[in-house]
Amino acid sequence: IPVEDFDLVIFGATGDLARRKIVPGLYRRFVAGQVPDSARIIGAARTRQDDDAFRAEMRAAIEEFIGPGQDPAQLSAFLDMLGYVAIDARGTDGWAELKARVRPGVVHAFYFSVAPALFGDIAERLAANGIADADSRIVVEKPFGRDLATARALNATLARHFDENQIYRIDHYLGKETVQNLMAVRFANILFEPLWNAQYVDHVQITVAETVGVGGRGEYYDHSGAMRDMVQNHLMQLLCLIAMEPPYHFDPDAVRDEKLKVIRALEPLAAEDIVRGQYVAGPDGPGYLEDAENPLSRTESFVALKVRIANWRWTGTPFYLRTGKRLRARTSEIVVTFKEPPHSIFDDGGTHKANQLVIKLQPNEGMHLTVMIKEPGPGGMRLVQVPLDMSFADALGAEGSDMPDAYERLIMDVIRGNQTLFMRGDEVEAAWAWTDPIIGAWEAGSKRPEPYDPGSSGPEEALRLLHRDNRRWREIR
Numbered sequence: 001i002p003v004e005d006f007d008l009v010i011f012g013a014t015g016d017l018a019r020r021k022i023v024p025g026l027y028r029r030f031v032a033g034q035v036p037d038s039a040r041i042i043g044a045a046r047t048r049q050d051d052d053a054f055r056a057e058m059r060a061a062i063e064e065f066i067g068p069g070q071d072p073a074q075l076s077a078f079l080d081m082l083g084y085v086a087i088d089a090r091g092t093d094g095w096a097e098l099k100a101r102v103r104p105g106v107v108h109a110f111y112f113s114v115a116p117a118l119f120g121d122i123a124e125r126l127a128a129n130g131i132a133d134a135d136s137r138i139v140v141e142k143p144f145g146r147d148l149a150t151a152r153a154l155n156a157t158l159a160r161h162f163d164e165n166q167i168y169r170i171d172h173y174l175g176k177e178t179v180q181n182l183m184a185v186r187f188a189n190i191l192f193e194p195l196w197n198a199q200y201v202d203h204v205q206i207t208v209a210e211t212v213g214v215g216g217r218g219e220y221y222d223h224s225g226a227m228r229d230m231v232q233n234h235l236m237q238l239l240c241l242i243a244m245e246p247p248y249h250f251d252p253d254a255v256r257d258e259k260l261k262v263i264r265a266l267e268p269l270a271a272e273d274i275v276r277g278q279y280v281a282g283p284d285g286p287g288y289l290e291d292a293e294n295p296l297s298r299t300e301s302f303v304a305l306k307v308r309i310a311n312w313r314w315t316g317t318p319f320y321l322r323t324g325k326r327l328r329a330r331t332s333e334i335v336v337t338f339k340e341p342p343h344s345i346f347d348d349g350g351t352h353k354a355n356q357l358v359i360k361l362q363p364n365e366g367m368h369l370t371v372m373i374k375e376p377g378p379g380g381m382r383l384v385q386v387p388l389d390m391s392f393a394d395a396l397g398a399e400g401s402d403m404p405d406a407y408e409r410l411i412m413d414v415i416r417g418n419q420t421l422f423m424r425g426d427e428v429e430a431a432w433a434w435t436d437p438i439i440g441a442w443e444a445g446s447k448r449p450e451p452y453d454p455g456s457s458g459p460e461e462a463l464r465l466l467h468r469d470n471r472r473w474r475e476i477r
């Protein structure tokens, strides 16, 4: 179903995100028939160039990030929708022209794909020049602050010109298909919810493992680290969706209210529940210190945490979180391990294993539930674990393998005016309020992160975090 007619202005249109994600994403939605050809996409950035130069640049981006051999008629119809305005975010140049380009009577969205330091300048000029009004939407990206104080200041800056219901803070993890499916599985089935609590869930693991290092973006990353770059936002959002109470309706504020309650219920972490790691050099690449070009860096490229949620549902069930760069495989998954049955009637010699629900976010999105069955054959009552499997690509056929990328979906939600999959300001602040003391203690201390080999599962200490509780991580593969 096509969305309403819109004008989308991308500030920072010559940057990496616009080339890699925003414009190719819009093109894919256009090909899918979701973006009407009356829509206008206006790039705005400092570079002086005309519409045609911008179109040529975006044609190259589409061919690079989606693939060569696009249908020429479709591609040129899409490129015709693009325009460009050279603009000075801190001055006066370009604003009158931008105003002239934005049409009245259609949805207006302004994508701030720029450094957060410019958010205030742009917001102010949009308002002062009468380009944005009370119906306009603005889209902002992480980093959304680097601690509670900076996040508050950013929220306050935006709030001077826009209402909370106009602000779309992107966490692209919320746009991933399986992440949304998590809510469908939990709240559209009777099967899981009765078991979804500390009485039946032994523990939960959330792993976001990457094989890439930080080379190429070492400078940004070295000021951030895994805690700020991944945990405060992406892993926290996954944790919220797994742990939250059922919202009364699938409505933006109902969902976000429940997520916020989870964050507020997080217990402060004890030092022994935190592991930080930093990858060393390996046969196929440099170590973190070289990638970050900072030989003394104490920034973590890996973190593992044992998190407790202090509420009625979850007291007693730990949530183990880990994420890192240069690990064995690129995989993101959530594993819910249920408790063992209270009594075993089989003499199975200890082969019995607890049921696990594995929710695979990437690659090969899908879910499987492990169950125990009788081993086929005449060998007596021996038990064996088998998966009840659902891969989205298999289950949904072509539709499943051609799912929109997170950005595509989220941008369409902005145009539709649906904030359910965007972070509210208070959620972001609550998440920083929880991570600040952890990061603060690291920065005040002198301890180095634990070294780990590239291609491994992270430092030994992360394995011990579970071993000491008689548990083990699901292998990264």
Ligand code: BG6
Pocket (backbone or CB within 6 Å): 172, 210, 229, 230, 332
């Ligand atoms: C980004 C982080 O937000 O997410 C990156 O800044 C990380 O460091 C990326 O690599 C991971 O996203 P995805 O979608 O590839 O899992």
